[in-house]
Amino acid sequence: MLRPRSPGDRRRRTALFTQIMTTDTLSQASDLALQRYRRMALITLAAVYFLILVGATVRASGAGMGCPDWPTCFGQWIPPTSEAQLPGNYQQVYADLGYADTRFNVVKTWTEYTNRLVGVSIGILVFVTVLLAWPLRGYDNTILKASAAAFLMVGFQGWLGARVVASNLQPGMITLHMLMALAIVATLLFALAQSRRGIMVAQPVTNIDKRFEKWLYIVLGLTVFQVAMGTQVREMTDLIRQTQGEDLRSSWIEYMPWFFYVHRSFSAVVLFANLWLAWLLVASLGWQHTLTRLTLAMLVVIGMAVLSGATLGHLGMPALVQPTHLLAASLLFGLQFLIWMSFRHCRDCSSAESVGSAARD
Numbered sequence: 001m002l003r004p005r006s007p008g009d010r011r012r013r014t015a016l017f018t019q020i021m022t023t024d025t026l027s028q029a030s031d032l033a034l035q036r037y038r039r040m041a042l043i044t045l046a047a048v049y050f051l052i053l054v055g056a057t058v059r060a061s062g063a064g065m066g067c068p069d070w071p072t073c074f075g076q077w078i079p080p081t082s083e084a085q086l087p088g089n090y091q092q093v094y095a096d097l098g099y100a101d102t103r104f105n106v107v108k109t110w111t112e113y114t115n116r117l118v119g120v121s122i123g124i125l126v127f128v129t130v131l132l133a134w135p136l137r138g139y140d141n142t143i144l145k146a147s148a149a150a151f152l153m154v155g156f157q158g159w160l161g162a163r164v165v166a167s168n169l170q171p172g173m174i175t176l177h178m179l180m181a182l183a184i185v186a187t188l189l190f191a192l193a194q195s196r197r198g199i200m201v202a203q204p205v206t207n208i209d210k211r212f213e214k215w216l217y218i219v220l221g222l223t224v225f226q227v228a229m230g231t232q233v234r235e236m237t238d239l240i241r242q243t244q245g246e247d248l249r250s251s252w253i254e255y256m257p258w259f260f261y262v263h264r265s266f267s268a269v270v271l272f273a274n275l276w277l278a279w280l281l282v283a284s285l286g287w288q289h290t291l292t293r294l295t296l297a298m299l300v301v302i303g304m305a306v307l308s309g310a311t312l313g314h315l316g317m318p319a320l321v322q323p324t325h326l327l328a329a330s331l332l333f334g335l336q337f338l339i340w341m342s343f344r345h346c347r348d349c350s351s352a353e354s355v356g357s358a359a360r361d
């Protein structure tokens with residue numbers, strides 16, 4: 001049995017226990033509101049991931065400048081479907097604005113426009129998420145705060161999207177845009193995990209392997225490093241595309257600098273570190289615990305990242321695989337963040353439980 005080590009420690013744990021007990025009572029009172037919130041947050045998260053996929057498809061298909069202006073597209077709220085609907089001097093107009101190569105292409109324009117429509121839908125979905133978080137403010141105020149923060153971040157992301165277009169798709173701006181998408185994912189996941197506290201309370205981690213926490217942080221660090229390296233490889237792809245052109249796509253890999261090879265080989269480190277983490281969980285908590293299941297899902301996602309990465313590296317960078325690789329990397333980041341949050345909740349609950357049984361003794 002875990003006993004508080006000092007009076008301060010005892011006070012902290014007792015406060016935690018009281019908080020969780022109060023939380024438990026409140027969760028019964030607002031069960032329906034919590035369920036609604038969780039469902040909406042999940043839908044919003046799925047939509048954000050869909051947007052990441054659509055955004056990456058826009059980039060891979062070279063449709064980023066399909067709409068050279070923002071928020072309108074070729075000066076219209078609903079873009080044209082043929083070049084004949086544009087003024088005769090439109091190329092000159094956009095050249096004067098700094099977009100020398102603007103040439104109307106219906107597929108690219110509508111791909112980019114769909115990307116924007118999905119972006120606007122996300123704004124609406126996050127707004128509804130904030131509305132559904134409002135009744136939960138007495139249960140846990142951080143759910144409302146995080147949802148509101150996600151809403152503001154989506155607004156900022158829209159503005160950043162406009163800057164990306166204005167910068168003529170500067171690689172560094174694309175990276176910033178992608179990191180912002182991950183920050184939105186993290187904020188929504190934080191709110192979702194807070195709303196799932198009551199569920200995690202039922203899954204204590206008293207028997208968890210003592211090395212797990214340390215390894216979790218190591219694995220998180222390794223993933224962040226791998227994702228950061230991936231963004232640099234992607235910036236390099238964009239530069240190579242500019243110099244070599246789309247027609248030489250299958251030989252782009254030959255022009256990759258050394259950090260591409262580090263990125264490629266480092267995925268083995270990421271994979272084995274995660275396998276070890278999963279093993280620690282299976283051995284100490286069994287197969288049924290939520291943390292184990294999340295970690296196994298993470299292994300599947302890593303498999304997807306490695307497989308899509310290997311296809312990019314060895315099969316001539318197929319355009320369709322580029323979005324898959326980014327989606328896998330973003331899912332990996334999200335899952336690890338969720339595992340981290342869930343672990344913290346399970347651990348807090350286990351500590352509080354120990355205080356509870358100490359108090360009963």
Ligand code: HEM
Nearest residue numbers: 227230231234237264267270305309310312313322326329
């Ligand atoms: C754990 C495994 C991996 C993770 C988490 C990961 C992560 C990433 C990320 C985040 C990007 C940036 C994607 C974007 O912004 O569109 C990227 C790009 C890239 N990665 Fe990986 N990667 C992994 C494994 C691999 C492997 C094994 C290879 C090759 C053998 C590879 C090759 C590439 C290439 C070629 C790009 C540039 C793709 C593009 O420009 O669209 N990756 N990676």
